[in-house]
Amino acid sequence: MFRARRCVTPYGERPAAVRVRDGRIAAVEAVTAEAGADTVVELADDEVLLPGLVDTHVHVNDPGRAEWEGFATATAAAAAGGVTTIVDMPLNSIPPTTDVRALEIKKAAARGKCAVDVGFWGGAVPGNAGDLPALHRAGVFGFKCFLLDSGVAEFGCLRPHELEEHLAVVAGFDGLMICHAEDGRRIGRARGRAYADFLASRPPDAEADAVELVIGAARRTGARAHIVHLSAGESLPLLADARASGVRITAETCPHYLAFTAADVPDGATAFKCCPPIRDAANRDALWRGLADGLIGAVVSDHSPCTSELKRLDTGDFGAAWGGIAGLQVGLPAVWTAARERGVPLADVVRWMASGPADLVGLRRKGRIAEGADADLVVFAPAEEFTVDAAELRHRNPVSAYDGARLRGVVREVWLRGEPVGDRPRGSLLERGKA
Incomplete structure (x- = not known):
């Protein structure tokens, strides 16, 4: 049993005793409930019991580019950040997860190495529409596509007609297509150290145009579509109108878009480079409103690490550097720090980072403290502060936009299916419909 004066449940934050049996939550009871024969974990007064977070946007890059990350290091970082389930993206690994054979190769690379539970996305690329049904049957949680160079x-x-073709196939088995939505025709070429030049090269209307393209194709095919790493507030009215008219479209954003603004990015600081980019403060405010209004339903890391050399830290050239932020371990404190400053309660943060992503992919037993759910639990100290040191983070390469940031909220303990996460990998490989 876990006894907490503060416990975040689907009904909000309240005192509770959480009874665990055979890796599942057997009951959520009054905090004064008798323990009986159970061992009791008593949380301190400054601690909150949270469900394990679910991060559905993680690039593990293994096999093929394991020097960028890898299952052992990615899942260790996840666990240290209170994330007990990740869903791995289909690209940056070699081979990409675009057919069942590649999925089996990826599972072989992951097996026995994972500190937390891991699921997999399939990939939608030119020429593989016929492979999607078999990948769906094999248990992927959906399909990732790019609308510009990946x-x-x-x-x-x-291309637009290929997007429609693939969506029509996905609609046939009621799958999910997740889209990197930027219009390559509106993307300029950035060179040099000036962040303002890089930002200008990827304007918000490049996102909005691509979001409109996805909305139109989803409307015509009836497919479920999802916009990943939404960074441009201009897209929110498009999503609102589409959903009001019955289009099945959802969206996520990322901690770095909620925590940083363009003014926080020094010239040459390529650790901050991501695509789409971190935009201005007004745009950040729009994303927070989108979360409050329910237009954005999830906050996930888009953890996309690489080697230090590929980040071009030596030259600070935004045009040449790999675009991706390594933030899996610090997503929760980054979002909580920004949320607290805005008066947003911790229960909302947990909904966006736990049950919201879980619901997106159909993981009904994940991301919530409720009877029948997996006993994935996190002891979180929301008032404790710390300074991020990229060299101490658990992901493979010591590069992070959060290096030196002062954040609030420390993950003290993590349980996976009722057992403490330790040095022995206990994570399972998940399949859609079986978890």
Whole structure:
């Protein structure tokens, strides 16, 4: 049993005793409930019991680019940050997860190495529409596509007619297509150290145009579509109108868009480079409103690490650097720090980072402290402060936009299915419909 004066449940924060049996939550009772024969974990007065977070946007890059990350290091970082379930993206690994054979290769790379539970996305690329049903049957949680150059040659982008073709296939088995929505025709070429030049090269209307494209294709095919890493507030009215008219479209954003603004990014600081980019303060405010209004339903890391050399830290050239932020371990304190300053309660943060992503992919036993759910639990000290040191983070390469940031909220303990997360990998490989 876990006894907490503060416990975040689907009904808000309240005192509770959480009874665990055989890796599941057997009951959520009054905090004064008798323990009986149970061992009791008593939380301190400054601690809150949270459900394990669910991060559905993680690039593990293994196999093929394990020097960028890898299952052992990615899941260790996840656990240290209170994330007990991740869903791995289909690209940056070699081969990309675009057919069942590649999925099996990826599972073999992950097996026995994971500190937390891991699921997998499939990939939608030119020419593989016929592979999607078999990948769906094999248990992927949906399909990732790019509407512009993905940055890696082996994962091609879909042109508009290909997007529609793939969505029509996905609609046939009521799957989920998740889309990197930027219009490559509106993307400029950035060179040099000036962040303002890089930001200008990826304007918000490049996102909005691509979001409109996805909305139109989803409307015509009836497919479920999802916009990943939304960074531009201009897209929110488009999503609102589409959903009001019955289009099945959802969106997520990321901690770095909620925590930082363009003014926080020094010239040459390529650790901050991501695509789409971190925008201005007014845009950040719009994303927070989108969360409050329910237009954005999840906050996930888009953890996309690489080697220090690929980040071009030596030259600070935004045009040449790999675009991706390594933030899996610090997403919760980064969002909580910004949320607290805005008066947003911790229960909302947990909903966006736990049950929201879990619901997106159909993981009904994850991301919530409720009877029948997996006993994935986190002891969190929301008032404790710390300074991020990238060299001490658990992901493979010591590069992070959060390096030196002063954040509030420390993960003290993590349990996976009722057992403490330790040095022995206990994570399971998850399949859609079986978890």
